[in-house]
Amino acid sequence: MNKEDHFIQQFTNQTNLIGDDAAVIGEMVYSQDAFFENVHFKKDWMSLKQIAAKSMLVNISDAIAMNAIPQYALLTVAIPAYYSTSDMRKLANGFKKVAKDYNIKIIGGDTISNEKLDISVTIISKSENPIFRNGAKKDDLVCYTGDLGTCKKDLKKLFKGKKISSKSKFIKPKLKDNFFYEIAKYVNASLDISDGLFFELERLSKSSKVGFEFFDKISENIGTSGEEYEMLFTFPKKYLEKIMAASKKHNIALNIFAKVIEGKYETKYKNHHFNKRDNN
Amino acid sequence: MNKEDHFIQQFTNQTNLIGDDAAVIGEMVYSQDAFFENVHFKKDWMSLKQIAAKSMLVNISDAIAMNAIPQYALLTVAIPAYYSTSDMRKLANGFKKVAKDYNIKIIGGDTISNEKLDISVTIISKSENPIFRNGAKKDDLVCYTGDLGTCKKDLKKLFKGKKISSKSKFIKPKLKDNFFYEIAKYVNASLDISDGLFFELERLSKSSKVGFEFFDKISENIGTSGEEYEMLFTFPKKYLEKIMAASKKHNIALNIFAKVIEGKYETKYKNHHFNKRDNN
Numbered sequence: 001m002n003k004e005d006h007f008i009q010q011f012t013n014q015t016n017l018i019g020d021d022a023a024v025i026g027e028m029v030y031s032q033d034a035f036f037e038n039v040h041f042k043k044d045w046m047s048l049k050q051i052a053a054k055s056m057l058v059n060i061s062d063a064i065a066m067n068a069i070p071q072y073a074l075l076t077v078a079i080p081a082y083y084s085t086s087d088m089r090k091l092a093n094g095f096k097k098v099a100k101d102y103n104i105k106i107i108g109g110d111t112i113s114n115e116k117l118d119i120s121v122t123i124i125s126k127s128e129n130p131i132f133r134n135g136a137k138k139d140d141l142v143c144y145t146g147d148l149g150t151c152k153k154d155l156k157k158l159f160k161g162k163k164i165s166s167k168s169k170f171i172k173p174k175l176k177d178n179f180f181y182e183i184a185k186y187v188n189a190s191l192d193i194s195d196g197l198f199f200e201l202e203r204l205s206k207s208s209k210v211g212f213e214f215f216d217k218i219s220e221n222i223g224t225s226g227e228e229y230e231m232l233f234t235f236p237k238k239y240l241e242k243i244m245a246a247s248k249k250h251n252i253a254l255n256i257f258a259k260v261i262e263g264k265y266e267t268k269y270k271n272h273h274f275n276k277r278d279n280n
Numbered sequence: 281m282n283k284e285d286h287f288i289q290q291f292t293n294q295t296n297l298i299g300d301d302a303a304v305i306g307e308m309v310y311s312q313d314a315f316f317e318n319v320h321f322k323k324d325w326m327s328l329k330q331i332a333a334k335s336m337l338v339n340i341s342d343a344i345a346m347n348a349i350p351q352y353a354l355l356t357v358a359i360p361a362y363y364s365t366s367d368m369r370k371l372a373n374g375f376k377k378v379a380k381d382y383n384i385k386i387i388g389g390d391t392i393s394n395e396k397l398d399i400s401v402t403i404i405s406k407s408e409n410p411i412f413r414n415g416a417k418k419d420d421l422v423c424y425t426g427d428l429g430t431c432k433k434d435l436k437k438l439f440k441g442k443k444i445s446s447k448s449k450f451i452k453p454k455l456k457d458n459f460f461y462e463i464a465k466y467v468n469a470s471l472d473i474s475d476g477l478f479f480e481l482e483r484l485s486k487s488s489k490v491g492f493e494f495f496d497k498i499s500e501n502i503g504t505s506g507e508e509y510e511m512l513f514t515f516p517k518k519y520l521e522k523i524m525a526a527s528k529k530h531n532i533a534l535n536i537f538a539k540v541i542e543g544k545y546e547t548k549y550k551n552h553h554f555n556k557r558d559n560n
Contacts, residue, residue, distance in 0.1 A: 023387035024486055025352060025404075028308075032354040032402055033390045038357070040392075072305060074312040076400045077287070078319070088287045100461075107303035110313045110400075111287050112320075120356045124305075169439035 008102050020207075021062035021191055022125070028124040029068035033059045045158050048087055048117075050171050052094025055119040057173045058194065060102055061229045062179045065192040066132070067184040068125035070109045073099060075121055078114030091117075102177075129184065131233075134270040135190035136208035140234035142258040145176045145247075148197055152225035173229035179250035180231050186239035193230045198223040198267035200232050208234075211263025218257060224269045234260055300413050300487075301342035301471055303407070309348035309405040313339045317396040325438050328367055330451050332374025335399040337453045338474065340382055341509045344457045345472040346412070347464040348405035352387045353379060355401055358394030371397075382457075387530035406492045409464065411513075416469035416488035420514035424537040425456045425527075428477055432505035437450075453509035459530035460511050466519035478503040480512050488514075491543025498537065504549045514540055 024029035035055035037043055046054070056073065063070045075095060079088065099106050104123070136142075146169075154164040154171075164170065180190075189208055193200050197218065205211060228229075235243060247254040302311035313337035317323055326334070336353065343350045355375060359368065379386050384403070416422075426449075434450040437443070444450065460470075469488055473480050477498065485491060515523060520536075527534040 017322060023352070023354070025387065030352070030354055030404065032356050033402075034356045034358060034392050034400070036358060036398075038394060053443055070302070070396060072302070072310070074310055076312050076314045076404060078314060078398070079287070092287055107305065108310060108312060112314050112316060114316060114319055114398075118316075118358070118394075119396060120312075120314070122310075122354060122402045122428060124310065182479060241557075 003217035014036045019084050020101070021065045022068065023128070024066065024130045027128060027184055029066050029127050030122065030129060031059050031062035031125070032120065032122040032174065033062065034118070036118040042158070043117065043179055044096070046171055047092035047179035048090040049097070050166070052091045052119070053098045054171065054173065056095060056098040056123075057175060058229060059121045059123040060098070060177075061173060061175055061192045061194070063123050063125040063174055064180050065190050065231060066125070066127060066130045067070040067181065067187070067190070068127035068130060069181070070102050070104050070123050070125045072124040073104050073121060074124075075106060075109035075119065077111050078116070078118040079108065079111060080116055081113045081123045085277050090244045097133050098246065101215060131184060131187050133189055133191050133204055134235040136204060136210050136260050137236065138210065138260055138262060140260040141237055141240065141256050142212055142232075142234050142260060143191060143254055143256040144230050144232045145179070145254060146198060147253060148193065148222040148228050148230060149225045151227045152221060169229070170227055170249065173202045173227075174253055176231050176250075179246055182250070183243050183246045186235045186243055188235055190233035193228040193232050194226060196224045196226045196269060197203060198269045199230065200264050202267050204232065204234075208260075211261045211265050212258040214258045216257065220269070223267070248276060285308040295506060298539055302348065303344045304346065304407070304410045307406050307408060309343060309346050309403070309407050310402065311339050311342035312354045312400065313342065314403040315399040315401065317398060322438070322508060323397065325541065326451055328370040329358060329374035329377070330446070331397065332399070333378045333402050333452065334373045336375060336378040336403075337455060338509060339401045339403040340378070340451060340457075341455055341472045341474070343403050343405040344455055344460050345470050345511060346405070346407060346410045346493050347461065347467070347470070348407035348410060349461070350382050350384045350403050350405045350532035352404040353384050353401060355386060355389035355399065356406075357389065357391050358396070359391060359397040360396055361393045411464060411467050411470045413469055413471050413484055413487035416490050416514040417516065418490065418542060419517065419541040420468055421517055421520065421536050422492055422512075422514045422540060423534055423536040424473060424477060424510050424512045425459070425532050425534060426454065426508070427533060428473065428502045428508050428510060429505045431507045435507070449509070451508055453507075455509060456511050456530075456532055459526055459532045462530070463523050463526045466515045466523055467513045468515055470511060470513035473508040473512050474506060476504045476506045476549060477512065478549045481545050482547050484514070488540075490540045490547050492538040494538045496537065500549070503547070
């Protein structure tokens with residue numbers, strides 16, 4: 001167990017509430033995620049507006065994975081002292097754009113002077129029917145949305161000092177909210193792919209106490225690409241047609257790659273955020 | 281207007297919800313505050329357990345100032361890579377101790393590897409009768425709890441490399457929760473003293489659009505001592521006896537130092553967290 005897991009474990013013993021993408025209290029769903037300079041991004045990789053936007057999108061992704069509709073946000077923003085008023089406006093515009101796109105009200109938070117730009121976002125969402133990681137059932141089909149692998153490639157380019165397209169999912173995650181809310185009633189378990197497919201599958205295996213039978217070999221490039229923010233979910237086979245119809249309607253690629261079996265899945269590939277590779 | 285106020289202003293225009301110690305949505309009250317190394321504390325000033333505890337207490341203080349009972353916490357903890365498992369346990373113990381003392385469930389959050397220890401806490405509270413900063417009425421009495429000034433003195437000692445008592449309010453804020461919840465029904469406006477009395481009075485003046493007539497001169501040492509986490513509040517004179525009785529019952533010193541008048545109060549002393557003095 002790594003140090004961070006050990007740290008989280010201390011609280012899990014206490015509450016049993018930690019471990020999903022977000023915490024559910026009644027109809028409210030709470031997610032809090034850090035988005036720190038030199039941990040989650042480097043400042044020459046993205047504009048300030050893109051950084052602010054992504055810090056919110058990765059939290060909204062957690063809410064979507066729980067079938068929750070984001071409503072409010074709290075922002076803690078630690079800002080380098082040398083930032084100009086124009087820099088601050090660019091940051092604010094990034095937050096406001098995403099808030100507008102997702103109909104989220106920014107209700108509070110904190111701003112401080114710091115050595116680097118460190119953002120912590122809390123998203124407060126509502127769900128009448130939250131989906132957890134522990135609901136996968138034997139014989140469920142397992143699938144993910146979109147294409148995996150491009151974020152890993154783009155990250156490699158960035159580390160080599162190359163430019164990537166401003167349309168890259170690494171810069172602007174393409175959330176699948178409308179599609180996922182529509183099919184949520186058919187889904188047994190879901191999470192978003194932030195740390196790479198293989199690692200998310202291990203999380204799913206642990207939570208649901210299941211294994212997976214893969215239909216095809218999944219390449220390392222696909223399985224270890226983090227920061228994708230695609231949806232990973234399982235559903236009973238009888239809903240296949242309905243889910244395919246919804247994916248067609250919303251123009252979402254769907255990759256049905258395994259079925260749920262008894263057993264356990266473990267991967268040797270762990271923690272595919274670049275920060276974990278860099279710092280541990 | 282400083283840069284941080286300008287940043288906050290961007291959102292205030294949008295929502296009208298920012299500006300109190302916490303945001304109120306229905307019966308729920310949300311506060312989020314950062315507690316960052318080299319911004320709010322230096323690591324040789326306090327133990328890891330004390331740091332974790334204070335990061336929660338300053339947020340709980342916001343909830344109390346709104347007459348809200350804390351229920352849940354989300355913690356984002358950015359941890360230096362060199363911390364040992366024992367260090368992590370000490371940190372966790374600080375969070376858990378305060379959570380236990382205040383009957384708060386830690387429900388989620390995020391942990392990441394970082395260059396320094398940066399904590400961001402969201403406290404989710406409940407209040408049937410939240411108190412805002414904008415409720416002060418003409419002829420209200422204005423008072424604060426406890427003694428002010430010791431935190432400024434202790435901070436000076438710390439900057440000189442001297443030790444301070446582990447009982448210092450700078451290390452462990454002494455919140456006045458039981459007293460304040462009991463008298464809340466008599467209170468028109470309240471906030472906690474995090475940035476110094478003079479600066480909080482300016483905030484109160486701006487929110488309530490009132491001025492103050494002081495009964496006595498307040499010394500600079502008292503008026504500019506930040507990080508005190510005492511309560512500042514106003515109430516109609518007719519409740520004086522009830523509030524005095526409660527202060528006696530809870531053994532809380534009460535300083536009634538001004539009355540609310542028409543007008544405006546401004547101070548030349550701003551931002552008395554040490555971070556603001558250091559970094560701006």
